[in-house]
Amino acid sequence: MSDHDLNIRKATPEDIPALAQVWNESWHAGHAHLNPEAAKGRDLPYFEARVGSNLERMIVAELHEQIIGFSGWEGDGVGQLFVLPSHFGKRVAPRLLATVEAILKAEGHSTIWLHCAEGNDRARAFYEKHGWKVTHAFDDEIGTHQGPLPFRAWHMEKRV
Numbered sequence: 001m002s003d004h005d006l007n008i009r010k011a012t013p014e015d016i017p018a019l020a021q022v023w024n025e026s027w028h029a030g031h032a033h034l035n036p037e038a039a040k041g042r043d044l045p046y047f048e049a050r051v052g053s054n055l056e057r058m059i060v061a062e063l064h065e066q067i068i069g070f071s072g073w074e075g076d077g078v079g080q081l082f083v084l085p086s087h088f089g090k091r092v093a094p095r096l097l098a099t100v101e102a103i104l105k106a107e108g109h110s111t112i113w114l115h116c117a118e119g120n121d122r123a124r125a126f127y128e129k130h131g132w133k134v135t136h137a138f139d140d141e142i143g144t145h146q147g148p149l150p151f152r153a154w155h156m157e158k159r160v
Contacts, residue, residue: 011058018067020048026082034119041144061092071096078114105160118152132156
């Protein structure tokens with residue numbers, strides 16, 4: 001895949017089924033082992049119900065008109081960054097992250113944040129490679145069909 005094959009664009013309501021599929025597959029590949037109890041309550045219908053709530057602040061990565069990743073933002077933070085596991089390590093996530101960082105900078109933010117599940121060492125290494133720093137760990141909640149469950153996260157920041 002060349003960078004020219006990858007299209008980054010704003011998300012639309014028609015994208016919801018594909019976005020939910022990406023979120024489901026990516027979340028389970030990177031997070032299920034960290035919180036098996038939460039994984040039981042985070043299936044495709046869970047992600048389908050949630051993914052449409054932030055479309056105006058979401059971008060997608062397409063390869064040959066197929067959505068293979070997405071990222072979203074809220075305020076001065078990166079809310080999500082998920083890529084199909086079959087595209088891990090293929091320069092999709094860096095393009096999505098750089099695009100969201102540029103959007104947040106253009107909105108006037110000089111320091112931006114994101115949360116990464118504690119123990120997700122692969123994601124942490126990815127973010128650190130791209131200039132992010134862990135500032136602290138904290139107790140948080142993760143949503144499931146059964147309601148929120150506790151989990152720990154790293155708060156990461158970057159100056160843009």
